[in-house]
Amino acid sequence: MTEIDYYELLEVTKSCDKSEIKKAYRKMAMKFHPDKNPGDKEAEEKFKAINEAYQVLSDDEKRALYDRYGKAGLEGHGQGGGFSGGFDDLGSIFEEMFGGGFGGFGQSKRERKTYNYNLDIAVELTVEFNEAVFGSKKEINYTFKDACSDCKGTGAKDGKLSTCSYCKGQGQIHMRQGFMTFAQTCPHCNGSGQAVADKCNTCSGLGYKEKKEKFEVNIPEGVNDGNRIRVSNRGNIAPNGQRGDLYLQIKVKEDSHFIRHGDDIYLEVPIFFTQVALGANIKIPGLKGELQLKIPSGTKDKEQFKFEGEGVKSVQGFGKGDLIVQIKITYPKKINNEQKELLEKLQESFGLESKPHESNFENMFDKVKGWFK
Numbered sequence: 001m002t003e004i005d006y007y008e009l010l011e012v013t014k015s016c017d018k019s020e021i022k023k024a025y026r027k028m029a030m031k032f033h034p035d036k037n038p039g040d041k042e043a044e045e046k047f048k049a050i051n052e053a054y055q056v057l058s059d060d061e062k063r064a065l066y067d068r069y070g071k072a073g074l075e076g077h078g079q080g081g082g083f084s085g086g087f088d089d090l091g092s093i094f095e096e097m098f099g100g101g102f103g104g105f106g107q108s109k110r111e112r113k114t115y116n117y118n119l120d121i122a123v124e125l126t127v128e129f130n131e132a133v134f135g136s137k138k139e140i141n142y143t144f145k146d147a148c149s150d151c152k153g154t155g156a157k158d159g160k161l162s163t164c165s166y167c168k169g170q171g172q173i174h175m176r177q178g179f180m181t182f183a184q185t186c187p188h189c190n191g192s193g194q195a196v197a198d199k200c201n202t203c204s205g206l207g208y209k210e211k212k213e214k215f216e217v218n219i220p221e222g223v224n225d226g227n228r229i230r231v232s233n234r235g236n237i238a239p240n241g242q243r244g245d246l247y248l249q250i251k252v253k254e255d256s257h258f259i260r261h262g263d264d265i266y267l268e269v270p271i272f273f274t275q276v277a278l279g280a281n282i283k284i285p286g287l288k289g290e291l292q293l294k295i296p297s298g299t300k301d302k303e304q305f306k307f308e309g310e311g312v313k314s315v316q317g318f319g320k321g322d323l324i325v326q327i328k329i330t331y332p333k334k335i336n337n338e339q340k341e342l343l344e345k346l347q348e349s350f351g352l353e354s355k356p357h358e359s360n361f362e363n364m365f366d367k368v369k370g371w372f373k
Contacts, residue, residue, distance in 0.1 A: 006053035006066065014067065018058060025054040035184075115153035115207050116190060117145050119244025121235045122228075127219060129255040133287060133312050135221035142246070145208040145236040151200035153239035155207035161194035169193040208236070217248065222263065222315035225252040257285070263312045263321025270328045271295060286310050286323055293325060301329040 007014055010024040028050045030036070037043035056062045123142050131138070147153035154161055163169040167186035171193040174183050185191040199205030217231060227250045235244025252260075259266040269284055279297035283290050291307060304326050311321025335343070 006057055009050050009053040010057065012057075021054065021057050025050065025058075029054075115147055115239055116155065117208060117236055119236045119238060119242065120247060121244065122247045122249055124251055125229075125248045126251045126253065127223070128253050129258065129260075131219060132223050132225075132250070132252045133221070133260075135223070136219045137216050138219055139214060140217055140231075140246075140248070141212070141214045143210050143212050144234070144246075146211050147208055147237055147239040148200060148203035148206070150202040151207060153207045154194075154196065155200055155203065155205040156196040157198040157200050159200075160197070161192075162197045164189035164193055164195040166195075167193060219250075220315055222313045223250055223252075224260070224262075224312075224315065225250060227315065258287070260312065263314050263319075265311045265321065265323045266326065267323065268326050268328050269293065270330045271299075273329055273331050276327075276329055284325060287312070291323070295327070299327055299329075301327060303327045 007016075010021060010028060012020055012024045016024075029047065032043045032047040032050065034040075034044050034047060056066050121142070121144060123140070125138065125140070127136065127138065148155075150159070151157065152159040164171075164186060166188040167173050171186055171189065171191040172183045173186050186193070189195050196205060200207070203209055213234070215234070217229070219229070223229070229248040229250065231246040231248065233243045234246035237243045257267060265287060267284065269282070271280065271282065275282070275295060276299050277297065279299075280295045282293050282295065284293045285291070286307065287310060291310065293305060304324055307323040307325070309320050310323035313320050332339075
C-alpha cells in the first residue's frame with residue numbers, strides 16, 4: 001500500500017514554516033469537513049488524514065522524526081494515540097472555522113436562553129442628500145418584540161418547558177470524527193436544552209408580542225450611504241427586561257447634480273465652447289451657496305478644479321472634504337445661416353491654423369496612397 005505524504009496532503013512544501021502549515025490545514029479542514037460533505041466517505045477519510053498530517057507536522061519533534069524516517073519513525077512516539085499538547089491551538093482553529101467548541105477541551109459552556117429572538121434590531125432609514133450632508137432630525141417608526149409575560153418568552157403554556165429530546169437537554173450535539181469530537185448547537189432547541197410541549201395561548205407559541213414605537217433621532221452631519229447609527233435601548237425586550245439596541249442602516253438618496261465620493265463632492269459644469277476660447281468667470285452652486293469659478297482660456301474638456309474644504313464634514317470629525325468641479329464643453333447642436341457665416345469668418349481669420357488637420361496630416365496622404373500602388 002502506498003504511503004501518503006503528509007506534506008502532499010496539506011499541499012505544502014517540506015521547507016514551509018508552522019504558520020504556512022496552520023494556514024494550509026485550516027483551508028483543507030474547511031474543505032473536507034464532514035458537515036460540509038454529508039454522506040461523502042471519501043471526504044471523511046481525507047478529513048481524518050489531514051488531521052493526522054497536521055498533528056505530526058505542527059509538532060517539531062514529530063516532524064523531525066517524520067522527515068528523517070517517515071511514518072515508521074513515529075511508532076512509539078504517540079502517533080495515533082492522541083495529541084501530546086497543542087489542544088488550544090486546534091481548538092481555536094475549529095472555533096474560528098465552525099463557530100462551535102472543540103470537544104471537551106476548556107470551552108466555556110454556552111449561555112442558554114429560553115426566548116427565540118435576538119435583542120438587536122436593524123432598520124433601514126432613507127435620508128435626502130442634504131439631510132446626510134448637513135445632519136437632520138428624523139422620526140423613526142418601527143416594530144419591536146416584547147417578551148410575552150404569560151409564558152416568560154418561552155412560547156410554552158404557563159412557561160413550562162420540557163427537556164429537548166434531540167439533545168437530551170444538553171443544548172449541544174456531539175459528533176466524533178476519528179480522534180476528534182465536535183460540538184454544535186442543537187438545531188431543535190437552539191442551545192437551550194428545552195422544548196415547547198404545549199404552546200402559550202397568549203402569544204400562540206411565539207414567545208413575544210409585537211409593539212410599535214416612534215421617536216426622533218439626530219442624524220449626524222456627514223453621515224454617508226451604508227453607515228450605521230446605533231440607538232441604545234430601542235431594540236427587542238428579553239423576559240428579564242433587558243433591552244437590545246436599534247441599528248439604523250442609512251440609505252442616502254442621490255442628488256440630481258452633486259455626486260459624493262467619501263467626503264468629497266463632484267459637480268459637472270457645462271460651459272460653451274466660446275467660453276473656453278475666451279476664458280470666463282462663472283457662478284457655480286456649492287453645498288452652502290454660490291461660488292466663483294475662473295475658467296482660463298484653453299481649458300480642456302473634463303478638466304477639474306478643486307475648492308478645498310467645500311465638501312462634506314467628516315462624520316468622524318476629521319476635517320472636511322473638497323468640492324471638485326469637472327468641466328464639460330458643449331457645442332451648439334443647430335446654427336442658423338447668420339451664425340454659420342460668422343463662424344466661417346472666424347475660421348478664416350485664423351489662417352492656416354483654422355485647419356490644423358491639413359498641416360498635421362500633410363505628408364500622410366501621399367504615404368497612405370503609396371501603400372496601395
